[in-house]
Amino acid sequence: MIYFDNAATSLHKPEAVAEAVYNAIRNMGNCGRGAHGAALEAGRMVYNTRLKLAELFHVSDCSRIAFTSNATESLNIAIKGLLKEGDHVVTTELEHNSVLRPLYEMQQEGVEVSFVKCDSMGRIFPNQIESQIQPGTRAVLCTHSSNVTGNVLDIKEIGRICKQKNITFIVDASQTAGVFSIDVEQMGIDILCFTGHKGLLGPQGIGGIYVGANISLQPFKTGGSGSQTFQKNHPANMPDLLEAGTLNVPGIAGLHAGVSYLLENGLDTHRETEQALMWHFYNGIKEIPGIKIYGDFTGKERAPIVSFNLGAYDSAALCDQLAEDYDIFTRGGGHCAPLMHQALGTKEQGAVRFSFSFYNTKEEVEASIQAVRQLGE
Amino acid sequence: MRKKEWKVVVTFETTTSAMGMEKFCKEKGLPGRLIPVPRQITAGCGLAWCDKSEAREMLEKVLNEYELPYQNIYVIEI
Numbered sequence: 001m002i003y004f005d006n007a008a009t010s011l012h013k014p015e016a017v018a019e020a021v022y023n024a025i026r027n028m029g030n031c032g033r034g035a036h037g038a039a040l041e042a043g044r045m046v047y048n049t050r051l052k053l054a055e056l057f058h059v060s061d062c063s064r065i066a067f068t069s070n071a072t073e074s075l076n077i078a079i080k081g082l083l084k085e086g087d088h089v090v091t092t093e094l095e096h097n098s099v100l101r102p103l104y105e106m107q108q109e110g111v112e113v114s115f116v117k118c119d120s121m122g123r124i125f126p127n128q129i130e131s132q133i134q135p136g137t138r139a140v141l142c143t144h145s146s147n148v149t150g151n152v153l154d155i156k157e158i159g160r161i162c163k164q165k166n167i168t169f170i171v172d173a174s175q176t177a178g179v180f181s182i183d184v185e186q187m188g189i190d191i192l193c194f195t196g197h198k199g200l201l202g203p204q205g206i207g208g209i210y211v212g213a214n215i216s217l218q219p220f221k222t223g224g225s226g227s228q229t230f231q232k233n234h235p236a237n238m239p240d241l242l243e244a245g246t247l248n249v250p251g252i253a254g255l256h257a258g259v260s261y262l263l264e265n266g267l268d269t270h271r272e273t274e275q276a277l278m279w280h281f282y283n284g285i286k287e288i289p290g291i292k293i294y295g296d297f298t299g300k301e302r303a304p305i306v307s308f309n310l311g312a313y314d315s316a317a318l319c320d321q322l323a324e325d326y327d328i329f330t331r332g333g334g335h336c337a338p339l340m341h342q343a344l345g346t347k348e349q350g351a352v353r354f355s356f357s358f359y360n361t362k363e364e365v366e367a368s369i370q371a372v373r374q375l376g377e
Numbered sequence: 378m379r380k381k382e383w384k385v386v387v388t389f390e391t392t393t394s395a396m397g398m399e400k401f402c403k404e405k406g407l408p409g410r411l412i413p414v415p416r417q418i419t420a421g422c423g424l425a426w427c428d429k430s431e432a433r434e435m436l437e438k439v440l441n442e443y444e445l446p447y448q449n450i451y452v453i454e455i
Contacts, residue, residue, distance in 0.1 A: 032392035035413040035424050040399075043424070047396035063393045063446075226392050227422040238390050239436065 002328045002364045006198065007147055007175060007305055007355030013201045016257040021203055024253035031247050032226025042249045048241070049256040051272030056259055057210055058183040058194060065210050066242035067252060071174040072098040074209035075194035077242055079103060079141070079172050082191075085110035086101030086271040087138035090299030092124050093117040093339040094146040094153075097264050099172055100339065103141075112136070118343050121296040122149040126157040133161075137169040144176040148340045148351065150278075152180070152307030159188025167216060174198065175303050178262050179271050190215050196251065206251030211238060219244065230252035258339075270358040274304035277356045277365050282306050284369030294344050294351060304356035310376050318375060322352070326371040381454045383430040385421075387440070388420030388448040391398075395424035402426070407439070409414055415455045420448055 003011045017273045023043065029038030031076050046067070054062035055249040079102040083089060083154045091099060093115055104114050105199060129140055131278075139196040140162050145152045155171060160171035173182060177192075178199030184192055192210040196202035211217060222234035223244035234244060262270070290311035295303065309315055319332025333350040334341055341347045354368065389395040399411050409428035415421045428436060431453050440447050 032423065037413055040411060043392055043396045044399070047400065050393065062390065062397075227390065229423070230419075235390070237390050237421070239393055325398060 002326075002357065003128060004330050004360065004362075004368065006353040006357040006366075007303075007353060008331055009197045010199065010201055010357055012253075012357060012359035013077060013203075014256060014261045014285060017201055017203065017254045017263060020253040020257040021250045021306065025248040028249050028253070031249055033224075033246075042247075045249060045253050046247060049252045049259070049299060052256060052259040052263060053208060056178075056182070057264060058185055058221075059210055060185075061213065063238050064136065065208055066135060066239035068209055068242070069205055069248065070197075070207040071193050071195035073173060073196075074192075074207055075099055075170075075172060076218060077209055077220065078100050078193055078211075079106060080189045080220050081110075082168060082170075082215070083111045083138060084113065086136065088114065089138060090114045090116065090129055090132045090140045092138075092142050092153075094124060094127070094143050094148075094151070095141075095337065096143065096147055096172065096174065097336040097340065098174075098212040099143070100139060104373075108181050115339065116299045117213070117342075118248050118257070121298075122146060122152055122294060122340065123296050124151075124165040124253070124342060126154050126161060129158055129357040130161045133165055133167065137165070137167050139170055141170040143174070143184070144180065145303040145305075146295070146337070146340060147175050147250055147305070147339050148307055148335045148344070148353065150175075150303040150355075151296045152176070152301050152303060152309075155182075155189070157185045159325060162190075163188045175305075179267065179269055179274070179303060184210055184212070196255040200255060201261060202255030203251050206248050208241065208253050211242070217242070221245070257267065271304070273358040274356045274360075275300075275302070276362050278304040278306055278354075279355060280362060281356070281365045284359070285372050288373055289374060304363070305353060307351040307353040309349055309351055309356050310372070312349070313344075314374075315352045316353050320377060322329055322368075326367070328368055328371055368369060379435050383401075383454050385428050385430050385433040386415065386418065386451045386453055386455070387426040387436060388414060388418065388422070388451070389424065389426075390421035390446070390448050393425060394446045395422050398426050400441060401445060405439075408432070411434075414417060415453060417450065417453050417455070418449070418451050420436070422439065
């Protein structure tokens with residue numbers, strides 16, 4: 001099996017990740033519930049994972065990071081917990097449904113949304129975002145990288161614009177956390193939403209949200225927090241504010257192992273390996289007659305993703321053929337980013353997406369190039 | 378029943394702060410341990426840091442010097 005669906009979830013993880021999940025299931029109690037050894041072991045794991053994530057994202061106070069089940073939950077917390085009737089928010093055509101659907105809901109609640117359009121290569125420039133900002137703009141919300149094209153946005157510049165105009169900046173780092181260096185201070189990010197099971201190499205079902213010290217969110221979930229038992233209101237302190245209910249300790253333990261692995265090895269080497277595989281694949285397929293590759297391949301910095309179509313061939317059928325005849329696993333069809341597909345003209349056809357991991361090899365890429373060439377004949 | 382002793386008990390608002398205290402004390406080689414909050418006192422978080430009563434001054438100094446988030450410090454017989 002050749003796995004090139006890492007933008008959906010990373011399948012190959014360090015062995016320590018699986019071991020950590022197993023160990024947590026075997027030995028850990030409930031974090032913050034009880035003071036016995038098993039509960040404390042869980043508490044230590046949760047706390048140490050917060051510290052690791054704080055180190056990774058350059059967060060000075062780890063209590064500003066809360067655990068969620070995935071980036072979708074984090075984005076829902078950010079969008080529904082921040083925006084109110086009469087607010088205006090700027091977002092882009094690159095966004096995933098995890099941003100779009102909560103925003104469409106908020107439109108029903110009286111929030112105004114502006115969608116910044118991309119060009120034919122799927123690019124968005126910071127000045128386009130700036131030009132959409134108006135007096136009632138409460139927030140700018142954008143992805144760090146498109147999950148369809150792999151194009152990366154200039155987050156630092158957008159963050160600078162937001163700081164200058166005193167607007168909350170929310171970033172969806174689903175495709176970039178653990179791949180690109182993210183510094184919330186330097187990039188002016190107020191809320192960072194991330195998932196644990198892609199670039200961070202953790203298991204599925206664990207994600208998180210960073211919320212800046214000057215931001216207050218209304219939680220949509222309240223309940224047990226392991227604190228303030230006799231208070232009627234859910235506690236307002238982070239991270240308890242956003243962590244009602246028992247945490248996913250096995251997931252957090254796995255994430256701890258994944259993030260530790262990344263911090264020990266550094267992000268750059270992995271990313272460069274992934275980008276080298278991506279370029280090798282891109283260069284190997286770009287001349288195939290009838291191929292259409294989406295995104296901006298003019299610069300060096302891009303997420304390790306190549307999405308394409310062969311002529312008018314249904315992308316789902318092409319993806320299925322790659323899996324059935326070549327044992328190459330990719331993703332076809334629509335990629336939960338409807339506005340992106342509309343802008344690229346792939347609403348009907350979708351696109352076949354190859355997404356790379358540092359665990360992939362050059363041989364796997366070469367086998368894939370051959371497969372796509374044969375299918376293109 | 379355990380024989381009662383005078384202890385210093387530090388309370389916290391969140392589990393995160395309590396875990397942070399434990400990690401800090403372990404790294405600094407300070408004695409003490411996390412216990413369930415005794416019923417004589419009320420606290421935000423169910424975990425409290427406990428040490429011998431003589432440690433009160435030292436702990437208060439450390440908490441303030443390193444700006445560790447805590448709720449209260451008590452000396453009680455538990």
